[in-house]
Amino acid sequence: MLGVDLQRWRSRLFYGALVVALGYLIVMPVWRLQTLAFENDAAGYESQFGRPDIGETLRTTVGLAIASLVIAMVLGTLLAYATSRLPRRVGFLRIIPVLPIVMPSVANVVGWAFLLSPGPGYLNALMRQLPWWDHLDSGPVNVYSSTWIIIITGFGLTSFVYLFVSAGMQNISSEHLEAAQSSGSSQLGVFFKVVLPLLRPSLVYGGGVALLLGLGQFTGPLLLGQNEGMKVLTTEMYRRTSESPVNYAAAAAAASPLVIVGILVVLSQRFLLGNQARFVTHGGKSFAPAGGRSYWAAFFVGLYGFVALVLPLLGVLIVSLSPYWSENLSWDLFTLQNYREMVRTPGVMESVSTSVVTSLAAVAICVPVGLAVATLVVRNRHLTVVRTIADVITALPLGLPAVIFGVGFLLTYTQPPFILYGTKWVIILVYIVLMIPFATRMQMTALISMGNTYSEASAVSGASPLVTSLRVTLPMLKPAVLSAVALMFILLTHEFAASLMVRSATTQVMGTVLYDHWSNGSYTLVAAMAILMSAVTAAGVMVAMLVGGRNVLDNL
Amino acid sequence: MMASFRISGLSKSYGSNVIVDDLDLEIDEGEFLVLLGPSGCGKTTTLRCLAGLETPEAGRIEFKGQAVYDSSARLNVPAHKRSIGMVFQSYALWPNMTVRRNIAYPLKVRKMKDAIAAGRVEETAEMVHCGHLLDRYPSQLSGGQQQRIALARGLSARPDLVLFDEPLSNLDARLRDQVRTEIHRLHESLGFGAVFVTHDQSEAFALGDKLAIMRAGTIEQLGTPDDVYNNPATDYVADFIGMSNRLELRRSATGWQTGDGVDVLVHRDLPDAEAVVARIWPEDVQLHRGNEPLPPHAVALSASLLSSEFGGRHYDVTVAAGSEEFRLRADAATHGSWLRSSTAGEPVAISFRPDQMQVYPLGEVAVDRPLVAAS
Amino acid sequence: MMASFRISGLSKSYGSNVIVDDLDLEIDEGEFLVLLGPSGCGKTTTLRCLAGLETPEAGRIEFKGQAVYDSSARLNVPAHKRSIGMVFQSYALWPNMTVRRNIAYPLKVRKMKDAIAAGRVEETAEMVHCGHLLDRYPSQLSGGQQQRIALARGLSARPDLVLFDEPLSNLDARLRDQVRTEIHRLHESLGFGAVFVTHDQSEAFALGDKLAIMRAGTIEQLGTPDDVYNNPATDYVADFIGMSNRLELRRSATGWQTGDGVDVLVHRDLPDAEAVVARIWPEDVQLHRGNEPLPPHAVALSASLLSSEFGGRHYDVTVAAGSEEFRLRADAATHGSWLRSSTAGEPVAISFRPDQMQVYPLGEVAVDRPLVAAS
């Protein structure tokens, strides 16, 4: 008799508890920060927003974000189009646009500095061999200029835009393009009149994410922008937390505009994606643009891979093999000394295992939690309130720079009721928070595209909901889950902004060790460490590919 | 025979849209019931309420005398505890399991180990002629094979009631015929109760022991295929099952006549109606070349040829008679040669026997037969 | 009439798979050609080569005397420069544009401003009875309406050649009939050349001026529907167009007989063949109750009833005769009452006239008729 109610209440209770836990984890640190910023008559706000240069800082933040967003959107879209047009023989090239995320952003930025520093940059030195530049003794490119910071930041965001746009392109059936072609549109016409308008949701979504990442961009401005005194909100936050005495209140205040924009973007994406029916193109065959395949596409993708991946990696690799950073390359100077030293340095190898362990632990928790949230949002439409809250909360971390969570966690977990400081747990918790959006979104997308029929078929076969999720839903989500795992693993093993705040001195991850080398040691060691990180990440991805097949990266 | 499955007073809405509206339906043991209706009339929703995949707002559903849903008692047995099988339009085979595991799944989750050991999986696969496909994955099968496996999966646990939601509409013409015959035979040999949703009338006629024609959440007519075919209850039913020729008649001094003034003999008593609509099957309409003599005692209308489509032993011909269009089947042997060389606009005549008409009061009102009672 | 569109020696492979194999085909001006064939035989590929969406390896394609593809001249006019319209199975309407913009698109990109100003968009929409839908988005339309709009889009620029790739297979039974008739009429009034791909034979017969039956990348038979229906060139064609009853015959002392020893008169000269296969249309097979007298001069076989499906004025009956299954159409008026009460296994007899058989040498070889010439 009570069957209906009991069952309802059980699921309500379960999801309610889940949402409360996530709410505590995600909202609490932000709350703590804001409390701090508003303490003593909002002294934090006053100290941060009373600065004479705050206007300039905000302008730079927005300018950098928008300019690099534009670059990323154009490149990401073109790449997505190009990869869909790769000749069959070189189809493997389509993983190239996502590969740059395997390289830590610090390595990427430092790599570019090695290549394009106006004096000893290898590429600059090469270019100065050219007749029309041979009179220069520095340049021609100045990587420390804001133009180049924007370009490099834009390159960094391109992979993310690509991920969203190419996923969107997969959903456009080829018949929609052929229809345009046979109506008399040239290939260019098809791209502008049909492909781009149909991509609007992906562009809006990917653009939103890239905008947030651009606003939260930290590495480029900090490492390259010193020269011209470039200040953005994140570097300001960093400054406030690295001056003495540390001014957390001001850092929290500096984060506020980002928090607000983040929430706005997340909400507006939710709103825009709610009306997506007009962009869904149903129909069997997947995207294969009209007009056949082109070697120009292969050339373009290859060129991008060379510029965005090979060049900076090469820069880093050369430096890691040199005894010191120098524009004069010669083979006999190359040495493995840096690697030897790195291995000898205490903590480095522990940091590798800490990174891997904490990342895996976070991923292992994120996957089921993400599945539960995805199921709640997609399949439990009757729990209106809970599911809306869950949806917004889990999207939130995407909108906030990791540094914010780092500081917030430091403040939250060094006080009762949960004193976790100094344990790996606090790192794992931050990682969970940072990755929840990815775990949730990716599984949500997969669940939506899987539809209800598979689980309904299981229910009418006599399987209870639990059996259904174990035997049907999870196995069918395997590719999506593996892709999510790969992406989260990549992002987490590179993480340093949040880790920096919550690590204890004896619990280091790779990102923080690299950061320490960067701020205390030598660039050659930084380079070696960056190579090590890339190798660890690549190994992780390789394992995921072994388990999940070659298309793990495609499914991103 | 006692009704084995009984739906009474079932209602279900989405928001303010009432989708299923106080619906009553009974399915006898081993009976094959076809739910026929246009898109959006609530067929799938009714089926899903039966399966327990959707929770209705009101009503009662009984399986073999036991309530599985009862709004007054707040009872709702979940889908996995009802003894049903279901076959989906999109097959919904689990792509990560082999055919064998797909078919064995309902047995496994219902802990029917004995049946598995006794070779039920192989037996069921054999029944749908797919015994040789057991170790393939669904993606390695053609559409027809996939739908057969879905059938086997729905039947392997020998449920009391099997629900079909347009299982044939994703198949192409030839396969559709094959799988349809397959379902027919399996039903005869296993004798399960079945509810089969479709909006293809020829499928409905071919398969059903009984037909329920739905309209906007209620049942408009329930009867045997023969009954429905020969005596559609309402104009709506007649139209929906393909009795597509329609002729409006007005009362004249002597009886009834068409808009063009042709007298028509109506065999029914229609005391109050001023205007009626007559329905005639395309098969019942005769085609005559312009100069042919017309049969006596038949309703004859002069018309002009619109188009004709070859159909093997017959032609599907469309003609315009007055303001109405008529579709009819013309025998290829008799009419083939001139039809092939004729052009649109050619004058022809059509005729049909008055007793082949079904007559309904004009307007979209659902009525009971005999029409007299409805007036 | 001179062939308006000519394909000669067309070949196309994917990797080592030859999909289209030295194919020749001609379409006259204003002719409606239907390409019929089983899944995977290369219909779509041929169509896409015609459209310029796929690049063949060899051959030549001419539009009105002008080559648009010629492998020897290395010429390949891209799709957007050929005067074609195309209608897809999945409609492929652009979901972000209104119906009006969808229909206007071919005119816009071909810079036909005058036609737009002259109301071509509205006119074309009217032609498919969708004039009132111009400002809706595709997602707000039903399947049938979407396919009509797709049709309008394919026709709005009045192309010389319209290509249809199974445009009806996503529609349900009633809509399919409606849109089919629509296409038929539009073709008659606008007179475009058309290539229509399908694997539904009734569609092919109804629509085609000419039928091309494809098999593994080549044309197995090309002819009018009537010709193909009455004289399928090969066993393969006969099977594919629905002549589903099959009877193997072996040479006996006196002539030919079935596996069960029934003598069969074969009207054709087959000097070398030891065994042949005969094909008979279901419509040509007569059903007899066990105790009825059998017609003289007919081939009669005793059989047992397997199943019967109600179809309105007829029943689709399946019987087993020896090791073969026969499908036949039994008239409802004559056989309805006993069929309804009969059970599977009941003894019956079937008969057909020897001249209604088509006879082919046994084996899957494609042959020319008359058979004598092939031997």
Place this chain on the structure above:
Amino acid sequence: GCGGSDDAELAGSWDEILEAANEEGEVVIYGTVAPDNLELLKQAFEKEYPEIELTYVRGTDADILPKVEIENQTGQGTADIHMTTDAGWIDRSLDAEYSVEVVGPSFDEEAYDRDASIIEDKWFVTSATVFGLAWNTEKLPEGLADPEDALASELAGGKVGVTNPAGIPTYVDMYRKIDVDFGENYVERLAEIQPRVYDSAVAIGQALASGEIWATPMSSSTVLTEKANGAPVEFVVPEKPFGVPWYSHVLSSSPHPNAAQVLADFLVTPEGQAAISHDFIACLPDIEGTGLGTDLQAQDVPLGDADELSSDAVQAYQDEWEQAFLG
């Protein structure tokens, strides 16, 4: 603040302390000194006390100070000894009971000069660094003799590197000092030649080695490591160098109070100094490998004035500096 864990208590006599320290078996030091020196310290200490394992953590003040504070607040100590140059923090810590008194015998050695070296029996001077002139020997073979050479017109326009003092009191202090010690209005004139700005002394050292800049008047002595690796750099201490002393203390949250005392004591022995002050200024006289070619001793390098380095004062100077160098 509360001490370490309950069973960790300081023993009575030095011998008992040594014994208890061996029992504890490990000791952790947090420091801002160069990692190479910490590595040398580890080796030297473990050679002297083979039963005690030393773990060091190298970080910036921004990293380490909050951690020390938090460890003290939560009572979850990790570090035993902490070494810093932050005068303001040292000053504030004296009121916060972060430290315990040092008891080792070496603090009373004459050469160490207890009175000049220890603040309130808790903070003891450990080492010092001085900033000097450095140049790239390939780009600038003639080198720099005194700070004035760094202002040469051929180095204008980005060939000299300077550190951004943003939020770092030590650097603010340095700018203020060299503005006087290196010559009249030195900082203003330095700004005029438009030097390239770096985030840290380390970054300057790297840039110098690579040839990105040719010279700097404010290099840390760590470029000597690069020199040892073969980089074309040279380093000299000017006449009136700016320097900063490192002070250390034993933490009251120390989980190994006895080993902490032993390490504190070891730091001011000649063996300890040879390690921790290598390429820096030692707090004992005549230690091999220290002194940077001068006869300075760590006690000679004054600790900054905590009041002048309040965060408001630092912020004010930062604004001024940015106006001059980046404006």
